[in-house]
Amino acid sequence: MSEQDLFADIRPYNDNEVAPAIQRLIADEEFIQAILHYRFPHMPGVIGSVAAPLLRFILKRKLAKLKSVQDVQRQVATFMNKMIETTSKEITFSGLELLDPKKSYLFLSNHRDIAMDPALVNWCLHQKGFATVRIAIGDNLLRKPCATELMKLNKSFIVKRGAKGPREMLKNFSQLSAYIKHSLDENHSVWIAQKEGRAKDGNDVTDPAILKMFYMQGKKQGTDFATYMAELNIVPVCLSYEYDPCDTDKIKELWQKKTVGHYQKSEFEDIDTIIKGIVGFKGRIHVAFSAPVTSIPAEPDDLAKLIDQQIWQNYRLFPINYLAAGIQDSSIDEVAVEQWQNRLMAVPDGAHDLLTQLYAAPVAKKQ
Template identity: 50%
Template sequence: MDKYADIRPYNDDEVADAVARLIADNAFVDLIAKRNLPSWLAKVPFLSRPLVRSGLKRKWGSVKSVRQVQLEVVHYLEQIINNTTSQVTFSGLDELDKNGAYLFISNHRDIVLDPALVNFGLHQFDMNTVRIAIGDNLLQIPYITELMRLNKSFIVKRSAKAPKEMLRALTQLSAYIYDSLTEGHSIWIAQREGRTKDGFDQTDPALLKMLQLNGRKQKKEFADYVRELKIVPVSISYQYEPCAVSKAKELYHKKHHGEYVKQAGEDIESIVDGFTSDKGHVHLAFGQPISHDCDTPEDLAKTIDKQILESFYLHPGNYIAAQHADAIVDSESNDVKEFDKRMSAIPDHLRDLVMAIYAKPVLRKEEMDR
């Protein structure tokens, strides 16, 4: 009996059927047409759909395994990196065991790019890619579900509300993560539910309590169980924050109007914006596996935060926003001009909020050093 069938990624024997469902999905085909065909043609479905389906069948019709899917994803990710970044760099990966299975816990700035870039780094260093935790709030559209589960994503049931239902979902999730690691599959999960909107990267102890549910079932002490999980903090730093303006709009709305309710399709727009917007230099710093001084979820959260904050790569914009321009070297003067240009284009009522996103890592590093 497959006890994880409702949350796990697709297996190889399920790939062909999932691809066939994608190619048959009019909403998915129309999205591809909108992005790849002339606008006049994309608006005429009886012409555009056969063209797109024919192209998809040529490219994806022979895909039968998860590895084949991931090789195609790498191709698209390379295009995104070449078109929207100046460079993507990595540190710390050379210190990890290439054959090891790790629980990567990272700060969360972009819905899809964060784990995608983690995978890109692992691929560059000839390491196995991760299984990716993704909230079911992002899976309201069938083709999104198919794409995510094809690309090694597993489902976090955030929509569970009743206490017993929530406990069952979290217990299943905790066991799935542990079993994946035991079987040699690395995992990526964000340090908190949802992206940070204000630049304050902080691990939620509730996430770590969820991880311990399976350890408690095995009657293991928290510190011992943490060592088994091989948790590696990952710090992701974008020179130009993905979706910075939309994040600021959300913060502004909450401040002046109370609760912010997302519109239908807003998460999809954020995903597309993250893919297409210019991100400049992106750096991912992989930390050391956590093995001691973590007797409680709160202790572990502090340890993860310390590694993420210490290794966070500061770009010129971070220093400018924190009013520490004296820390910028002359060779980065073009980056300074570009950052100033970007900030001047932001509406006046949102500019301070965007600047605060960039400033926060600098200010927190200063607090840590005191």
């Protein structure tokens, strides 16, 4: 069995798989209906039955030209440029001068938004002539066939989270570890979040379990932890959003867990969150790339702390962060105060401290 076959169930699509995947997408009724519902949420069903064939015709004309992974990436770049123009005030980035466009890196970032975090990393890399990354994405986001098609077209590989027991979990993580190393060896950079799930409370910390997963392939090869991890070219990345489009949703989830004891997601909540994160206003955004980690400690916990320090020191603080932290700063103006008050009013009274923590956390971490 070839290496490629070993990863067939988790890897992104190759060039020869792009056109068939696009055809399947266009033929997918749920995909078509999702687009129509998003663009025209109040459209009567009768009109929708007429609009669906028209949308398919438009998509065929627009997407038929996409024949390779690179073609898809260029299309995504065009979309990203329009999205940034309409949903952000400005985007800045730093640290790419520390990296070599000819090398592959394992970008390990804080995680605030499901789709935008890796998309923004890719946009910054693209601006400076770097190749875009392969993106780790949890299988909980791929409940619909059309979601799987879209993600695998956009260089995403699957992190299997629904293991039924320790043996299956070990097998899944071993495959994932091997695939990440295989990608880096083939000169494909990789993006993965520093822990499973978004930091809904603003507490960006690296889960040592992620680092242990990286090392599984090294352990299998008989390489010690520090040596193997150095080979991965780990680059800590800090994404700073002035405004989080999903902030009130995150707080309502935390509040319900606090007051009721549990929170049950709706069937399409993850997809709705992805859309909200993409189209919602984000204000100013900064993406900070650190230099690759070279002095690797012998223990995963110590490496996690080292990565955290690099992420925290690269936070870009905005007026809303200072307001949440109760700190006076010259950058605070009436607009910032109004934005902060609007957000406070959007969550339950008892949940104000949770929202405050979300926006104040970067201030405390950076100190």
